[in-house]
Amino acid sequence: MSQHNALNNRSRFIPPTEIGSFVALGACRSEFIGSASGVFFANTVFKAFSDLPTSQEVGNSKDLPNKLPAPEPAHTYLAGSETESSQQDVTHSGQVAQSSGFSALGMLPTPSMSKELTMAYFRHWHPVFPFLHGPTFLEEVNKAYGGVEGESVSILSKGPRPQEDLCRMVTVQCVFGIAATTPGLQLDHACRIQSTQGLLQLLAALYNSPDILSLQALLAAELYMITAMSLRAASTVHGALTRMMYHAGIHRCPFRYLQLPEPVRGIRKRIFWCAYIFDRHLGQALGHPLSFNDIDVDVCVPGMPELHRPVPVNQPADTPGDDSPELVLAHLPQGQRQERERLTGMAVESPFDGSPVGPGVRDSSEGQPTSGGEKQETILGLIATHAQLLGTILNLFHNSIHTRSVDLDSVQEITCRVHSWWNRLPLSIQDSPPGGTNDLTSRYHVFFTTLYNHSLLLLNRPFLSLPRERFEFKCSLQAAINASHSLLMDVNQHLENGLFLSWPTSLSAVWTAGLVVSFATLLDQYPFSKSNELERCLAILDRMSKKWSSARQCHAALNLLSRKLITKYEMPNMVHSQSYPPPRSPRNHSLVTPTRRRDPSVSSTPRVSKRQRVEDPGEPTRQPPQQDAQWAASIYPSESTFQTSPNSLAVPQYIGPDFGFDTSLPDEFGEGQDLMNEILNLDYSTLFSGSI
Structure with missing residues (x-):
């Protein structure tokens, strides 16, 4: 047995x-x-x-x-x-731009254009990533223009706070750059951020001051670089940002501390979760280790029940029950399930992602995000819980191969949690909005459906490199086909969505879906008669290629694969094998x-690879060890x-x-x-x- x-x-x-x-x-x-x-x-x-x-x-x-x-x-x-926009020199006659004082940041747009950009940002981007305080930002924009609309004055004040001036300019110009990705808005070339390297040099002056203004400026710069697809630069900024957040204690729930006023608590929480979402996105896009470890974080998710009670500044030492499990639980977030189980010996289901949590948590109806004036936190909270799931997926499948351990039970558990996250979303997000709907949550339908289907693709993609006779390969391929079909169908109906076409996750999702459909069609696991799926994918990538050069590369590659499929299925007198060998490891592995x-007729003369690794010329040729075999x-x-x-x-x-x-x-x-x-x-x- x-x-x-x-x-x-x-x-x-x-x-x-x-x-x-x-x-x-x-x-x-x-x-x-x-x-x-x-x-x-x-x-x-x-x-x-x-x-x-x-x-x-x-x-x-x-x-x-x-x-x-x-x-x-x-x-x-x-x-x-x-x-693409960074390479085009677009000018409009009759417009006067103001100097920022920093050549890398470009010029300020006209006041009328800045108003349009501000409105676009707070309509499309702020509800998703609300790390700014709206009224305060409007004041900063007013200061940037000298307080008088239309008056051409220098952006930099001559006051004693150059650090604040730099934070203001970085935040304002990055917000304008992000908003300019909205369809129909176009910044003059002189008003754009001129260089990523120049922006990185400016940001270095902010690294020694972990205050709210500096953190907001760095988040704005990071989001700008992400939307511009400068992911390595964004990752560099993110590394410094996370260290600063640790220094300032942003990773601890602000509602635990009476020293912090109520407005500051809210903005600290929003700053953390925006940085957390960026962390998971960059970790997936670049395949790099995550900067935030969930076991080190106890910030409550916005829009969810607040789990913490403030800790008095001077609590009497003889207060009874200081070390009781109930008091400890009051300062633990819902994600800390191991500690909860250790303290209570019990576990129940989370109201938002299906993961186990301890007792004392409100039921699922209370655990749902709030409505009304809290819709902004609702959107952030839902994306934050998805980011937690994304981090779990990355840790499961993409740790070092020395420590990686993937079993079907773990895969089924995280798959269940992803489905649970989707099924608990508000109907206004799940259902495709009718024409003319202007509700805040319904505007993000395609954004959330993309997150959901992309998660399913990430869960099934690792199995698609297994031998094709394996059951795991066959099952995962069908699941990936279904997710790809749903994603491409939904995205194709919302091509005018400015946020979707500007968020790099959309490119990764569409690209992966196109590869899955091509692969399945090649293996005769998806009908070639449904090749319109690839046509949809190519149409979406074509729209994205106007913004990102990498989208053009993806479009060219999928177009090539599509034409190869046409060769296989439509060309007369085709000679091809009906079976394909299992996937082989890349050369020089x-x-x-x-x-x-x-x-035997093929010469065994060694061939030199076009890309050689840097090796010691005196080192003997390494024989593959038995361990490798x-x-x-x-x-x-x-x-x-x-x-x-x-x-x-x-x-x-x-x-x-x-x-x-x-x-x-x-x-x-x-x-x-x-x-x-x-x-x-x-x-x-x-x-x-x-x-x-």
Whole structure:
């Protein structure tokens, strides 16, 4: 019986499949994008498509050019470096702009334009990320224009507070830059932030003062960089921001401290959760470790019941019950379930995400976000709870392979919590709003449906690199197809939504959905007759390409895959295999060295990779250890091997492999290898380092 249980436990354990991409740009410089970004899955799809015949093999049809466009490598798709708008010099005659005093921040727009931008920001962005205080921001804008509308004066006051002046200018100009992403609004080139590097240099002066104004300025700059798809720069700012927040105690619930006035408590809570949401987004987009650990956070979620009681400044030492579980629980958030269970020995279901929490929490009807004047906190609270779920997904699937442990029970639990989060949303968010609806929550329908379906894609994507005969692969592929279909259908109906088209999560979600549909169609798991799904995806990416260069890369790649599918299904006298080999590990994968079957006629002369890792020239060639072979067998096992080999899941030492495909590899796939040459034969030296 014990042997049966051991085999059953091993059968529920999923070996690590997705791994990040490491590129050495020189002896002292390298870049890394983690597995959470989806780079491994993109390469899996590209490799599968490389086995398709090219147009030369089907008669050089005039309808399909022999030379297909060459999109950039998967390493760059999910985190571009600049926006299209930053490259265009748009001028409007008759408008006078004011100097900001900081060349990197650009000029102030005209007062009439600033009014439009302010209204657009508070209509579309502030309800989602309310780290600013509206009346205070309007006062800051008024100060920036010298207090007199239309009067051309210097933006910088000559007072004794240059730190406040810098905070004001960074916040105002970044807010204007964010609002300018709204369809129909266009900033003059001179009024735009001129350079990411220049902005980063200005922000350095704010790092030594963890006050509210500085934190708000840094959050505004980070959000601006995120919307501009300068994700590495945003991540750099975020690193400093999180340290400053720890210094100021922002990660502790402000309602515990009587020293803080009521208005300050609210803004501190909103600042924290906005930074928390940015943290999860950047962690997923770049595949980097998270900066906020949930076990170190006890800030209550906005719009949810306040769980804390203020701690008096001077509490008598002999106050009874100081160490009682009830008093301790009053200062713990709902997410701290382990401590609650330790103190009480009981656990109940959370009213907002389905996770266990301790007793004393109000029932689900009370746990729902409030309404009326609290709708702004409602939106933030719902996104914050989703960010908590996203962090759990990232920690489950994308920790280091040395510590990563994925089992089906954990996957089912987090999947249940994602569904629970969606099912508890207000109907005004879940249902597609009718034409003309102007309700605050209904305006964000497509935003929340994208978060939901993207979460389902993130949950199922790691299994899509397993061998295709595995049940987990088949089940996850169908779930991913369903999420992709729902996402593309809904997004296609809301292409005019300015917030959606400006938030980078939308690009990642649409790109992943397009890859899933292409992959499933290639494997005959999705009807080619439904190819209009890919057409929808390409139309959405085309709209996004006007804003982000990375969207153009995604569009070019999916367009290439779409044309390959046309070659497979529509070209006459097609010669292609009806079955496809299981996914292979990328070339130069130093963790996995599977045995390849080669044609004896193919020369065994070693070929030199186009991208070499930096190595010691005197170091002898490293032979793959037995440990590596065992780990390789755990990723691509046969059914019998997976169920009977107790040592097949050993994890070797990580030595920094190159995860790109070697385009000079001897051609095992016929002319199909030309596709990989087109996709991967590009320079990696400019990844994520562009300026805006």
